[in-house]
Amino acid sequence: MQTTGILLAAGRSCRLGRDKLAVMMPDGRALAAWTLQAALNASLDQIICVVKPEDSLEWLPAEWLRTAARAYHPDNRLRIVVCRDHAGGMANSLHCGVSAAMDYRPQGVLMLMADQPLITAQDMNRVTTALASHPLCDYAAAADLNDRSGKPPVAFRSHMFGPLLSLRGDEGARRILCNAKYQGIQVSLPQESFWDADTEPQVQQILNYAEKRMWREA
Template identity: 30%
Template sequence: MTDKTHSAGILLLAAGNGLRFTAAGGKGNKLLAPYADASGQLRPLLALTLAQAAATGLPLHLVTRPQTEEIMALARQFAATVSVLASGGSGDSIAAGVQATANWRGWLIVPGDMAWLTTADYLQVAAALVDETSQARLMWQDIPGHPVGFGSAYFAALSALQGDQGARQLLSPQRLQRLPGHAGVIKDADLPRP
């Protein structure tokens, strides 16, 4: 059993506005849009992401916007802790989530719409965080994917992120472990289902 107070955890970013999704004709909150699970049953997109993340046994924290009761309820269903803020972008969301989980020994950062990540994907990145200065991310055909993992040495830098500047600027070509992934590590739901 994983010691949840001294392990890396999964930080799910669910505080975006979904502007590309709605601009492309999507209706409502992208994270609540129905998508088929492995058995073909339609479930909210975020529920698919949460199910794979929760199955790892790693600590799970979700950052979302105010007045998103359905999203907060889904997070609780999967035993995720929650931070709420009117985020100005992924930098704000990451900073809030990292500050709320200061006891973790690392963070696996992933947008909430990455429902095609598997439990094994999360565990592969977590296993690569062997010390406090580790960085790791999954790749598919040389395309950077998610999750992106950071060891605990990046607490201050992650906590200082702002606006729409995500954690990409903190990645070091010398430190970053590029791990083999599959097409799902780069697939998100910025566009409505065809």
């Protein structure tokens, strides 16, 4: 199943008070680079990174920045898309990502949040595989024991682009996941896969876990 990843990286980091994407991880790379690395390692045909206009992109490793496309090109796997209306809410970032993904005519898209650095390529592949294995489902969403309604990463079939483009303001994909009109499947992932960097305690939790993971994998 041809799937395009959409990495949403145009948030304002209001709660954290500093750029969460650029938080330094234990290996010296930026927090958002960890998420993007997982996406590049996953079985995604393309990855579209949605950013805000003022983003310096310093969180992107130089080699990725050099090779990333800024416009549609069938042979570039990584594409940077600027969302000029990002301040209008999450839906605008979703619109930018979905509109860009449609250039590739994928069978589906995988929505990802840039501030979830502990997500792994295997986690992403489990979600996309679940959707491919259930042809009657409109989407496949990650879930944990505390929230069975679903949360990112979420994979949507291409016929769901219309509903995604109909979202407005701060509406995210959750509105679709909670709509009984659509049928989905939940994929259980480890709790740490959902940790995001909204507050300083959450950032410290992520850094502590990431350091332990690096020691285990060394």
